[in-house]
Amino acid sequence: MPHEPAAPVLETARLSLHRFTLSDADAAFMQRLMNDADFIRHIGDRNIRSLEDARQSLRAGPMACQQAHGHSLYRVRLKADGLDIGTCGLVRRPGLPGPDLGYAFLPQARGHGYAREAAAAMLPHARELGLSELLAIVSTGNAASVRLLAGLGFQARGTVRLLPDAPELNLFHRSL
Secondary structure, eight states: OOOOOOSOSEEOSSEEEEOOOSSHHHHHHHHHHHTSHHHHHHTOOOOOOSHHHHHHHHIIIIIHHHHHHSOOEEEEEETTTOOEEEEEEEEOOTTOSSOEEEEEEOGGGTTTTHHHHHHHHHHHHHHHTTOOEEEEEEETTOHHHHHHHHHTTOEEEEEEOSSTTSOOEEEEEEEO
16 A cells, blocks of 8 residues: 655646655655666666665655755656656756756556656746756657657757766757
């Protein structure tokens, strides 16, 4: 049975987006998501092998970003059954000049429009936070993410490397 989260940060017709906690349920969810083969292929292997690794990732990632910037990645939950299916939110990454829209979903949640629904909800949320533009990065070959971003009005802006030895990523931009 899914745990009962705090009040959602955002809601859509089918989804609720929540801040992460250090609970066993949130850590287990992140461990599962970050070890999905497509997550590793398109985003990278974050070496999350235990619940404590996942908790440390949550502390250093979404929770630190939320504290520093007032936004972060959020846990995406289906309203219908309370299942956690992915993450979506605004991320601050070294190597990028501003916040970017990030998202990742478990395999069973792909192809149902959930990523688009959650990402679309982030646009007015970003405006409410006072942001005037968003970036997004996509690994080469991730055609589904390119289509999703194009459908939300993002435009290609070349490529970027977040670190000198990191893979080249496609960079997208959208004014709010």
